[in-house]
Amino acid sequence: MAASMGKGGVTSFQKKSRTKTLQIPGTRPSSHGNQLLVSTGVPSLDHIIGGGIVVGTVLLVEEDSFGNYARLLMKYFMAEGIMTRHPLLLSSAELHPKQLLRDLPAPVSDDIGKAALHQENVSSEKNVEKEATMKIAWRYQNLRTEQPELGAFSQFGHYYDLSKTMSSEMTDTAPSRLFYLPDELPLEEQGMWNGIRNPAYVKLLQSIQDVVREGQFDLTVPQPKDMSRTVLRIGLHSLGSPLWGEQDGGTSHDTSLPHFLHALRGVLRTSLAACLITIPTHLFQDMAFTRRLEKLCDSVIRLESFAGSEKEQNPAYKDYHGLLYIKQLSQANSLLSYMPDCNDFAFKLRRKKFAVEKLHLPPELQDSQQREQDDPVAALKTPSTGCFSISGKSKLDF
Amino acid sequence: MFTELNVILGFDHLKPPKGQFVLISDSLTDGSFLIHHFLSLYIKGGWKVCLLALAQSFGHYNAVGQKLGVPLTQAREKGQLRFIDGLKCSLQMYTCAPQEGQGENPLRALRDKKATLRPLYDLVKTQICSEEGVLEGPTLLLVDDLSVLVSLGVSAKDVSDFMHYCRVLMCPTQQGYCRVLMCPTQQSQGAIVSLVHKDADVEDEENSTLFRHMAYHGTVHLAVEGLSSGYSRDVHGQSNLY
Numbered sequence: 071m072a073a074s075m076g077k078g079g080v081t082s083f084q085k086k087s088r089t090k091t092l093q094i095p096g097t098r099p100s101s102h103g104n105q106l107l108v109s110t111g112v113p114s115l116d117h118i119i120g121g122g123i124v125v126g127t128v129l130l131v132e133e134d135s136f137g138n139y140a141r142l143l144m145k146y147f148m149a150e151g152i153m154t155r156h157p158l159l160l161s162s163a164e165l166h167p168k169q170l171l172r173d174l175p176a177p178v179s180d181d182i183g184k185a186a187l188h189q190e191n192v193s194s195e196k197n198v199e200k201e202a203t204m205k206i207a208w209r210y211q212n213l214r215t216e217q218p219e220l221g222a223f224s225q226f227g228h229y230y231d232l233s234k235t236m237s238s239e240m241t242d243t244a245p246s247r248l249f250y251l252p253d254e255l256p257l258e259e260q261g262m263w264n265g266i267r268n269p270a271y272v273k274l275l276q277s278i279q280d281v282v283r284e285g286q287f288d289l290t291v292p293q294p295k296d297m298s299r300t301v302l303r304i305g306l307h308s309l310g311s312p313l314w315g316e317q318d319g320g321t322s323h324d325t326s327l328p329h330f331l332h333a334l335r336g337v338l339r340t341s342l343a344a345c346l347i348t349i350p351t352h353l354f355q356d357m358a359f360t361r362r363l364e365k366l367c368d369s370v371i372r373l374e375s376f377a378g379s380e381k382e383q384n385p386a387y388k389d390y391h392g393l394l395y396i397k398q399l400s401q402a403n404s405l406l407s408y409m410p411d412c413n414d415f416a417f418k419l420r421r422k423k424f425a426v427e428k429l430h431l432p433p434e435l436q437d438s439q440q441r442e443q444d445d446p447v448a449a450l451k452t453p454s455t456g457c458f459s460i461s462g463k464s465k466l467d468f
Numbered sequence: 469m470f471t472e473l474n475v476i477l478g479f480d481h482l483k484p485p486k487g488q489f490v491l492i493s494d495s496l497t498d499g500s501f502l503i504h505h506f507l508s509l510y511i512k513g514g515w516k517v518c519l520l521a522l523a524q525s526f527g528h529y530n531a532v533g534q535k536l537g538v539p540l541t542q543a544r545e546k547g548q549l550r551f552i553d554g555l556k557c558s559l560q561m562y563t564c565a566p567q568e569g570q571g572e573n574p575l576r577a578l579r580d581k582k583a584t585l586r587p588l589y590d591l592v593k594t595q596i597c598s599e600e601g602v603l604e605g606p607t608l609l610l611v612d613d614l615s616v617l618v619s620l621g622v623s624a625k626d627v628s629d630f631m632h633y634c635r636v637l638m639c640p641t642q643q644g645y646c647r648v649l650m651c652p653t654q655q656s657q658g659a660i661v662s663l664v665h666k667d668a669d670v671e672d673e674e675n676s677t678l679f680r681h682m683a684y685h686g687t688v689h690l691a692v693e694g695l696s697s698g699y700s701r702d703v704h705g706q707s708n709l710y
Contacts, residue, residue: 104531267562267579276563325621329562329578332620336559339525358672362619365665402524403531405501 094299094342095224096154097125103404108156108301108344109227111146114426116227118415119369120399120408123344125301127368127400128334132351132360134375134392137308139417140348141170142424143373144307147346149174149236151303152244153228159281159304161249161274163313168248170307171241175230231422247281249274251313268315268326275333278304287342302343310349310363324359331366339402368400373417390416394426473505486606487639490661491686493679495668499692503612504529506661508538511548516607518596520588522554522616550595558620577622585622585630593637596658606658609638613663614682615675624678634660635685668693 097106100121107122110129116122123129133140144160148171151158160167255273282288287302310316310327338345347367351360364370375392376382394415399407414429490506492499500523507529510517521529526540533540543549557575574588596607611634617627638658666679683689689710 103535272563279563325578325619328619329558329621332555332616333559333562336525336555339527339555357670358675361667361670361672362615365615366619401498401500403528405504405532405535407498 094301096150096156096226097301098122098226100124102408105403106301107226108154108303109150110143110346111148111150111228111230112143112424112426113227113229115143115371118396118410118426119371120410122226123346124368124400124402125342125344126338126340127402128331128338128345128347129400130364130367130370131346131348132370132372132397133308133348134373134377135352136375136377137348137350138377139373139375139392139419139424141165141307142419144305144346144348145170145174146230146424147303147305149177149230150228152236152240153177154224154226155244156301156303157281157285158244158246159249159278159302160246160307161251161277161305161309162307163251163270163311164308166248166250167307168250171246171248172235172238174236174241175232176234176236178229178231229423232419232424233422247277249277267329270314271326271330274306275330275337278334279337282337282341282343288340289342290340299342302341304343304345306345306347308350309347310351311353328362328366331363335366335368364398367398368402370397371395372397387416390418390427390429392417393429486659488659488688489635489639489686490659490688490690491682492661492663492690492692493666493683494663495666495691495693497692497694499663499690500524500612502690502692503610503661503663504532504536506608507610508533508536510608510610510659511538511540511543514548514606516548516550516596516605517543517610518550518552518592518607519610519612520552520554520592521612522558523612525555526551526553552591552595554616577626578620584626585617589630589633592634597637607638608658609634609660611660611662613665614678615663615665618674618678624674624681627678628681631660631662631682631685666691 094106097108098121099105100107102120106125107116107120108125109116109122110119119129131140131143148158148160150156152174160170162170251270251274254277255270281302285302286293286297286299293299316324316327334345337343349363351363351372354360372395373392374395376384376387376390377392381387394417396410396413396415399410401407412428415426416429417424417426492502494500507517507519519529526544530540540549544551552574554575557573558578561573561575561578574591576587577583577585592609596609611631614627614631618624638660662682664679664682665675667675690707691710692707
């Protein structure tokens with residue numbers, strides 16, 4: 071961006087462009103370092119993990135007991151990919167990926183409206199009409215109203231309405247590669263494998279590599295300069311479930327899934343791709359195995375839903391549907407990961423929206439308090455959270 | 469990078485000491501910032517560095533190195549930094565067919581249960597030694613990190629053997645019995661820094677065994693852990709020095 075005055079150039083003040091960051095619609099550079107981020111589709115979740123998923127890394131979502139909210143996050147991720155015109159790769163063993171794609175949340179209508187507006191080539195008369203009414207903010211009258219130049223698909227993070235489904239024309243025309251395990255690998259090969267490698271994971275990794283190579287997402291291969299690049303979104307739903315052939319419920323001696331994750335990291339670090347994996351870690355018997363998987367992924371969050379547990383009756387949690395724990399945040403290309411303010415988050419699923427918020431504990435719940443040791447609120451208070459009054463509840467959802 | 473740490477350890481930032489086996493262990497947090505610290509310390513000190521990177525790609529170290537003022541790409545071109553890309557080898561091992569392509573890969577042990585980490589040791593040796601098999605000048609071997617090898621299925625015993633061989637290569641005058649094998653007047657020219665994960669809340673037997681072996685071999689142990697009072701944004705954790 072050069073601010074040089076005229077041809078003669080009295081000042082040649084130029085902003086030093088330190089890194090050649092790629093300009094890809096639907097992504098934005100991280101404020102934390104020179105990394106590119108893509109949105110998960112849920113703006114409040116983006117905010118707490120440091121802006122979004124870093125391109126080239128893996129976000130691991132440890133599923134809740136019934137898998138509903140993890141599936142919802144996967145749908146948001148895919149819907150965001152369709153809105154930003156990022157190609158998708160979706161894999162699943164239980165649910166056919168097509169079914170998952172058929173049920174994506176619809177974007178909120180004024181996002182579509184913006185896209186339509188751009189296509190009609192907005193004339194300047196509309197600008198003049200708006201400007202004439204400015205009486206208080208008259209200083210802004212001379213500024214050009216911001217027009218989305220590239221349309222809604224270059225925007226980072228969209229808003230979705232869960233009560234409606236995305237139109238099938240949008241999902242059908244989106245470039246996507248679906249990996250449905252029973253189709254890709256016949257059942258005979260899936261069964262008992264006594265080698266070190268699970269053939270299902272190998273097949274999955276090979277198809278990921280193929281897509282990266284064919285779609286030209288590989289950063290090691292030089293591309294012509296004028297080619298517009300985009301980011302591949304990889305969604306691996308419910309990896310590591312028994313349908314993938316995970317034997318013995320994942321004990322420490324099973325190295326197939328860790329090796330898959332390690333090899334996947336090798337692929338992702340040199341490609342323009344971001345990956346969201348959901349793993350039902352509550353099925354694994356060994357915590358050490360789960361910890362190893364977490365270390366091999368870059369960012370990890372865990373969902374814990376209240377459905378069916380005794381926490382559902384807890385009055386402190388009455389507004390929420392579950393808790394969200396951030397276990398690890400991406401450290402790729404930087405010395406430190408993003409440090410959030412606190413680590414107590416809860417999520418709620420309203421009729422139209424899924425949102426993640428800071429868990430605020432009201433100081434007093436009701437007049438008839440129970441004894442101190444039974445008080446659920448006091449039990450939940452941790453040294454790092456202060457006392458927030460209900461009126462000062464800050465909402466992170468937009 | 470961390471001058472206070474250097475002072476406490478007794479390492480001079482202009483002339484890093486030889487013959488040290490530094491073990492970094494982290495519990496519930498990430499100790500890889502210390503890897504970057506030692507990497508920048510030794511490259512600035514003019515040492516030859518062999519980085520065995522199993523956890524991150526070269527781009528990661530380069531990006532952090534640029535911020536710390538250590539140009540790793542130039543060091544790599546000049547030959548001061550030898551980079552062994554563990555991610556690439558692991559990916560190759562995972563996707564190649566069982567018969568072909570296994571010949572040259574140093575991580576053959578990941579597919580073949582009978583193989584050890586000997587090929588990896590040979591690769592390290594060829595990278596840093598001259599033709600006679602002797603270290604030329606002060607050299608550092610940086611391993612990031614050993615717990616990945618355990619997660620990928622290599623037994624703690626094999627990893628321990630590999631590190632033992634590396635230690636004999638890099639710091640030969642560590643233990644008394646080594647004098648029988650090597651020339652007694654040889655000064656130890658090298659140093660090793662390695663990272664092991666040791667999470668306190670999880671019972672991981674292989675990792676604990678590996679950690680105990682490494683702690684036995686090591687001269688300096690830096691333990692990094694989170695604060696005992698819980699999560700805090702400004703203070704990331706504490707570290708102990710043994």
